[in-house]
Amino acid sequence: MTLFYHFCFYLFGLVAVASACVFVTRKSPVAAALWLVNVLFCIAALFVLLDAQFIGAIQVLVYAGAIMVVFLFVIMLLNLGEPARIADARGTLWYIGAGGLAIVVLAAMMVRLPHPLPIETFRIAADSLVTEARATGAVAPVAVPLFTEYLLAFEVTSVLLLAAVVGAVVLGRKRNESDAGPASQPGTAGTGTAAHAR
């Protein structure tokens, strides 16, 4: 591997780890969520370094994009109040314990890494995928099964999402004033629906 590759790997890897550390130590939830975005971007970059451009793009779109936006919305809408009051109130012992555990896991991984036993088994399966990906682009190995073998599941997922959206709108919309009680006067039209296309 080239020097450039190593440089990029260590750059993004270190930024990811550092951002993750900052992320778990922030007291304000909004700041923590923004640091998490940084972590997810760096991981997306690592995916690209691994020749998995598609997963990298999806990582940015789904995790750093959609999911983080929902996180931030929830945090801001809940308006939890003083960061100091809601912050994780665990003591120093917890910090030391969590940090120690992380170091142990990291050490175990570094000790195991020179003898990566299962990697060879995975490589056989991965090689065919890599060949295919080189030939047709990174998206095709994902797209082709999605629209052939799993076509029905794909379509049913869209129906599921449709049902969930309709239900969320029905439960979440503003209550009609005419909807005020059981057995109210018949024939009163509501005013709450969005589509007044009569």
Place this chain on the structure above:
Amino acid sequence: MSGGSVHQALSVAVSQAVPLPGSPAAVAPTFDLHIPSQLTLALGPDIVLFVGTTVLMLWAAWRPDSREHQSNVGRASLALVFVTMAAVVGYDLAHVTAGPGVIAVDAFRWASDLIFLAASAGTIALSIDYNAREGILAAESHVMVLFATSGMMLLAAGRDLMIIFLGIELMSVAVYILAGFNRRSARSAEGALKYFLLGAFSTGFLLYGIALIYGATGSTNLTVIGDRIHLYSLAGTPLVTVGVALILVGFAFKIAAVPFHMWAPDVYEGAPTPITGFMAAAVKAAAFAAFLRVWLEAFGDVVYQWHDAMWFLAILTMLAGNVVALVQRNIKRMLAYSSIAQAGYVLVGVVAGTTLGASAFLFFLAAYTLATLGAFAVIVALGDAGETQLDIGDYAGLWTTRPWLAAAMTACMLSLLGFPIFGGIGFLAKWYMLQAALEASYFGDAKPQVELAVMIVVTSVISAGYYLRLVTIMFMRPVRADGGAAGNAAPRAGHLTQWVVGVSVALLLALGLAPAYLVSWTAKSAPVIANRPTYLLPSSAIPPR
């Protein structure tokens, strides 16, 4: 890809050696499910229902909420359900079959579909009257019932764990929303939230189990899983055992088997009454249909791993459901525990693991659906606005004020109890279940489940304590001074509610007198595994009697 070709070669070999058991004349079309257009055709009734649902969804949103609009959308939904029913009957009569693939095209699917569609037709009819009375103006209520029914039909069809998972989710998401549809009721909201949280939790179990099974066998297709477990002797390996156990927990949540039933009473009590009936009848039946197919098609060889767990689940469910129902005062809670107990009886059909068990299962589900629907229809018919009178004591003297409704409720209670003649097919349903338990066999060896049969009888006697108490209260107590449900001046039940009560009780009694149709229908519809010789589901039908 190699797995698929192994499977195809295997299925070709088997289908050459063993002609499709019970398959009709060779002229019937056989769908190749790997071709999208043929897959679409094989999903015909499902697509009819889904397209209709989408159109109704747009129509429901198009106009502002009003009583007429709610009623009109409801009636159109009812018509759509009947059209779908016609499509299902058409497919059933055409004897279509299909090769291996993500969905099954067999009589078991059509029979289950008819049960779900009948239940959702009853639910929509009840909802039209109930929503008008309770001032629930959102026409989407009926659309959500249709979405849930689409999910159920997928559950009956699914031959792939992914499709089954998506079917369960589609059904559950729609029912979570329906459970909380009465937004003025705090109980409704509480029930919906509990149902949603516990449902999501159980989905986690199910999904984890599916992942482990995929890890062990490399496939999500039920027949392929069954083949590979058989070929590579995977039964008893940790991955398969844990996966099967997790999937069992996931399904046990959905069918509310003890000890995974804690959500059911609160949710059943809080949900709008027609939806409670829907959950008790159709949702449970759909989860059972998928359960049976997964268990018999994929996990047949793992029988010694799941048999004991399922056996205890059945015993506990029968016992706890019936005993706890004895002390319930609220009629919806009582019926909730009753439905838990009935799930125990249905589990016996799965434990039996024979064709007889599978047809007893269908027969029992048909009887149970009719009786449950009838009982909830009577509750809807007797309810006042806001449903304040759900105590059993409120039904005192019903016979003197509303004799027809009292008689209908009695028939439903006796049917759930398993009483001959006056209980209609309820008696025969329990009879077949007993027979299935006594004729259970594994790998061709007869293993009569005498304990289960004894437990069915004993718990049925216990259940008389609450089913008959309601009957005596209706017939032998005078109307209470404050009126109660029997004496209140509530307007007469809507026409659709009357129809649901009448049709379900009439079917219950008529089929009880002439059960031959239902017997032959359920016997013919027991699932047949086309691709693999299996000890569980031989081609023989119920012996004629």
